[in-house]
Amino acid sequence: MNPKKEDRRVERTRMLLHEALMALILEKGYESVTVQDILDRANLGRSTFYCHYRDKDDLFLKGFDHLHSMLERQHAVAQESGADNPAGFNLSLELFRHAQQNYRLYKALVGRQSGQMLTSHAHTLLTAFVRTHLTDLCTGSKNGPASAELLAHWLASSFLSLLTWWLDNNLPCSAEEIDTLFRKLSLPGVESVIGQSLSH
Amino acid sequence: MNPKKEDRRVERTRMLLHEALMALILEKGYESVTVQDILDRANLGRSTFYCHYRDKDDLFLKGFDHLHSMLERQHAVAQESGADNPAGFNLSLELFRHAQQNYRLYKALVGRQSGQMLTSHAHTLLTAFVRTHLTDLCTGSKNGPASAELLAHWLASSFLSLLTWWLDNNLPCSAEEIDTLFRKLSLPGVESVIGQSLSH
DNA sequence: TCTGTAATGAACATAGCGTTCATTATTGGC
């Protein structure tokens, strides 16, 4: 019953699959990786894969939950460091830097060649994260049809748009510069809609 | 040699295929429409399809070029009506209205359920269109790494983000309202980056 | 050592794609 005592073969197998997928993503891009590719790379049997995961997306997303943890951690940090940064926007620079450090992986995942799956998932995570931070800012302001939901959706799109451009153009500027650009492009719009100045 | 004198069976066949695809998109969404579905609906043979088009995307995009024509026409109108609207942004309202009129189709095409293909194509078209209008605004301004290319990319993303949200939420407000929102969100950012005020 | 559980992998069923080719239908030119 103790999960730790669960057969460690399981954990090992899952790790093998995940690592094989990651390596293949770097080589071919997510979309063109096939289940058979993963199996060959990990030296595992076909049925083994389907014992653990429903399909390729499932394998990837299960391993991708660490981004969610990362967002949560960032959330906690933002909370304790007080309101020196508004609406969790400080996350953007961290993400740009992380993308810079893991350039090839990010490009394979979120670049033009990648598919819908990941971008869509990342958008969902980002939107959810930003929304929680925006809710307080939006309540009480006469923003008409502009809900926190809409703003979060738009901000996530704005961020991913710049990230994609940055990666597809092979990092033509530093993470700090692209982050500055992101803020200069996005924050004025948010301010003008919620009618409230955000400290920057 | 006169293209008009080309066998009119060709034109008819292509129209049948295109209409079948459109009808099916409304029913099942673009991604889940299969070539066989189109064939069954159009009552055409499999080989006939591949005589005319490379694959499903090809069929769709060939028929989709009318949006490109629409953009070109809009371009011409903007040219002759003078510079009363900056940067071709007057296009946005037209597109929102068109989306409202063809609600079900747009939702099937650009909504959450749709795939990458169309969104990506629309993004490319929009980016190209906006870029030509931005080039003059950007030259001569000290915008650092912010190129017209980047701004166009970002603006297209911003527009598509709002369009998607609007459609996925079943048109919670009017086309005019969502367009106003688009401008309020996007234009301040553009102004702050190119350091130049855009009319209203 | 024994026992339950995980891994195996070959075989199968399914689905969709894109091609081929011999045959049939239609059209425009005469």
Added chain:
DNA sequence: GCCAATAATGAACGCTATGTTCATTACAGA
């Protein structure tokens, strides 16, 4: 109205990839 050129047909095929089944084997832990 007839003919030659061209378009449409559709069944059959090969291919790739998916996801499932099941009897067998390997192994970790008590």
